[in-house]
């Protein structure tokens with residue numbers, strides 16, 4: 001739907017590429033409907049510059065944040081995010097005030113609750129763009145009504161129930177809310193309690209994938225006694241293929257070209273996933289013993305980071321591993337062109353940390369996942385992906401200090417060789433088709449939802 005009056009929206013992402021990238025994809029949807037977009041970026045100047053080069057139609061503005069006094073140690077990385085975003089409020093206010101004519105809406109990330117005050121002050125309608133699963137939104141909205149008296153970390157096996165989602169063990173709740181007395185848990189609860197102040201929620205998902213959570217939200221079960229703002233499932237919005245702007249095809253893709261269809265296991269752990277040396281060795285042994293092809297993104301363990309961010313593969317991995325697996329393994333340093341890899345016909349399974357962007361990328365590529373959650377809300381995503389969406393199997397060892405080589409080997413064999421793996425793969429074929437359907441112009445559920453949202457703007 002092209003809209004009649006020319007409108008402008010400002011998108012306000014949180015820090016980090018996992019939040020910035022989906023905002024850029026959202027900006028493209030606005031542009032395709034004739035709505036002008038400005039992305040106001042607080043941090044990540046390098047990522048912003050790269051994205052501005054590859055997306056010349058989108059206007060980016062950098063909002064300066066006073067850095068004085070912000071060199072403190074934070075008790076949790078998200079405390080820094082919240083602090084920096086709060087400090088950016090005056091710059092956001094000044095920027096919005098300077099827009100003539102006034103912008104029609106401010107669309108903010110889930111961590112940007114302070115921006116609600118700026119929007120209210122200026123009379124700009126504010127919406128959230130939720131870059132994680134709709135099921136997580138259902139949980140987070142309900143959390144202020146349903147927060148256990150004990151700290152979750154003290155009752156890890158306690159089962160928590162939220163409308164529209166499978167039961168979740170306390171240990172699988174977001175890391176930010178594990179310790180109810182911590183600054184971060186208090187800050188997140190305050191943010192969650194404020195979320196219904198928004199005019200609505202745009203969510204990077206699609207109706208079919210999260211029907212139960214959507215129903216619970218629409219029936220008002222997640223915010224009892226208070227209206228739930230409208231929810232618009234407008235995804236899946238995922239990165240296009242090549243995003244580095246070079247136009248060159250990565251060597252790992254050339255390697256994938258030489259492998260049989262669906263033969264390769266891809267291991268990649270988001271923007272920040274990092275393992276100890278001991279864990280890397282277990283992964284290497286598990287991959288070697290599985291006998292399957294693999295493409296593995298390796299980062300330097302925390303204990304070596306002070307020396308270099310470049311991992312020294314020969315020193316880190318078991319002796320002779322690289323030589324022995326030369327014919328069937330491709331080990332990469334730090335970063336892979338993930339979306340292009342997932343879309344390659346040679347990839348048959350994806351070992352993922354369950355960041356929501358990665359989960360969606362796996363789904364739209366029709367690739368079965370082995371869910372190995374690491375940080376943030378990824379354990380909750382694992383629950384939804386395994387128990388509700390049925391797009392992956394769980395790597396149980398994530399609860400322990402180390403995932404053992406034997407488990408990795410067994411899970412790789414399960415997804416690549418077993419009848420159960422084949423059955424799950426059929427589900428992925430359907431999920432991929434449903435993702436395509438959702439985005440179809442003129443009738444797909446996400447296309448319709450975006451039109452509805454625009455009509456209310």
Ligand code: UDX
Pocket residue numbers: 016017018019021131132239268269270271272273297334335336337338339354355356357358359361375376377378
């Ligand atoms: C966190 C949260 O867990 C996620 O749910 C949230 O909404 C964003 O922040 P993050 O670690 O950023 O997750 O992971 P993910 O959401 O999966 O995003 C990572 C992005 O980086 C993906 O788009 C992925 O394709 C890309 N990536 C990652 C690469 O392109 N190459 C890599 O090697 C690793």
